[in-house]
Amino acid sequence: xxxxRLQQQAEHNLDAKASxxxxxxxxxxxLIVWWQEKYGAxxxxxxxxxxxxxxxxxxxxxxxxxxxxxxxxxxxxxxxRLFECYQRELARRQCDYSVVSGQGExxxxxxxxxxxxxLSALN
Numbered sequence: 001x002x003x004x005r006l007q008q009q010a011e012h013n014l015d016a017k018a019s020x021x022x023x024x025x026x027x028x029x030x031l032i033v034w035w036q037e038k039y040g041a042x043x044x045x046x047x048x049x050x051x052x053x054x055x056x057x058x059x060x061x062x063x064x065x066x067x068x069x070x071x072x073x074x075x076x077x078x079x080x081r082l083f084e085c086y087q088r089e090l091a092r093r094q095c096d097y098s099v100v101s102g103q104g105e106x107x108x109x110x111x112x113x114x115x116x117x118x119l120s121a122l123n
Contacts (some may be wrong), residue, residue, distance in 0.1 A: 004049045011116060021119065028053055029095075033085050050093070057118045058097035059111055060086055065103060 007028060014022050028050050035042055049065045063079035075082055098114045100107060 003031060004028065004045050008049065019120070023115070027056075029058070029086065029089060033082070033089065036085070037082075055096060057114075058090055058095055058112060059100045060090065060097050062099050062101040064101050065107065 007026070011022075011024065011027065014024075028046065030051055032042060032046055035046060057088070063083050067073075067076040067079070069076070087097075100111045101116065102110050
């Protein structure tokens with residue numbers, strides 16, 4: 001599917017310009033979870049690309065902060081279920097991930113700590 005190719009191209013372009021690892025808000029995992037939410041069965045292109053993707057670290061954000069509506073957000077009442085969808089897919093593929101939790105500055109510190117540990121492991 002074109003959506004998969006566009007995501008892969010965007011990531012490739014970012015990697016080509018970056019001098020250090022990048023932080024992505026969206027990748028194939030996001031596309032997979034939301035495709036299944038909206039349309040059901042996953043096209044073979046999505047599955048193949050996901051299985052072939054280079055492993056990476058995921059920061060899985062626990063839905064423990066207050067819901068804030070915006071034009072792109074939906075599902076204010078079943079965030080826990082969606083969190084479990086992401087967690088289940090990450091576990092199925094044995095992806096490296098850590099859960100980010102907490103409120104305000106504590107949440108930021110949690111994410112930074114995870115990223116710092118991952119970066120120091122690269123060196």
